Amino acid sequence: MERFVQTNVLSKVVRRNDHVWVSGLTANDKTGDVGAQTSDILQQFDEYLAIAGTDRNRLIRVNVWLADIRDFPAMNAAWEAWVPKDNLPARATVEAKLGGQNSLVEMMAEAFV
Helix, strand or coil, X not given: CEXXXXXXXXXXXXXXXXXXXXXXXXXXXXXXXXXXXHHHHHHXXXXXXXXXXXXXXHEEEEEEEECCHHHHHHHHHHHHHHCCCCCCCEEEEEECCCCCCCCCXXXXXXXXX
């Protein structure tokens, strides 16, 4: 098993054989609206998936947590602009109280290599 981009409490990316997990991510820039924060997270997905030797075309599942479910359309618009239409992963979206101050969305992903 390989662990990448470790903090004091977690690994942002874990790879075992051909399976990759990307930890729950929030936007680096929390000043934007939910669409901007979602785009920020999706850019991070691209970076972290590349570190593990894969990309968005190999996603198998994404979980999304929104601070306010009414932001679903804006989050989904950013998602639709990013996700490959011919390789859609499974996805779930729920409303939740998020831990980070000013975080409007958090996302976690799984992929194959």
